[in-house]
Amino acid sequence: MSFKFEKLTIWQDSMNYGEKIFNTSSIFPKEETFNLTSQIRRASDSIALNISEGSILQSNSEFKKFLGYSVRSLAEVVTCLYKAKHRNYIDENLFKEFYDESYKLMNSIIAFRNKLI
Template sequence: MSFKFEKLVIWQKSMDFGEHIFNLSQGFPKDEVFNLTSQMRRAADSIALNISEVSILQSKLEFKKFLGYSIRSLAETVTCLYKAKDRKYISEEEFSKLYNESYSLMNQIIAFRNQII
């Protein structure tokens, strides 16, 4: 047995992405716990949460809307990555790796959303 969303590659990749963000943010300064760290983790987790929430018994229109929410959460996460880089919490290399992963995931979610008729 499995839930429908567990078979979606975009859900699987968004779960991995959320874990990458969590692990990265563990190295942020303690004074960021209730600011950037929390915001970044919530935004990254929201990507997979929105995909799973809408994949069960929703209309196609609702499905597209929630995939849009996932894309927005991804954009929010990328902005947090910029903040982390600018504040010197992450290296340029770490930023580039996660930025590229974000861009790839965004394109996959968009492609999936465009397939829904």
């Protein structure tokens, strides 16, 4: 027995992505705990949360709306990553790694969304 969303690759990928963001944000300075650290963690968690929420007892049009929220949260994470890079909390290589993964995840979510009727 499982929930519908557990079988979705986009949910699985967003769960892994969120954990990577969480672990990486632990290196941010203490003074960012209630600012950038909290923001990037909430935004990255929101990606998977919206996928799961939208998949349960929703019409496809409602599910599409929640997938849109996931993409917006992903854009928020990318902006936080830019902030982290500009503040020298992460280096260019780590930024690029996350940026590429973000772009791939965004395209996967959008492709899945476009396939819903």
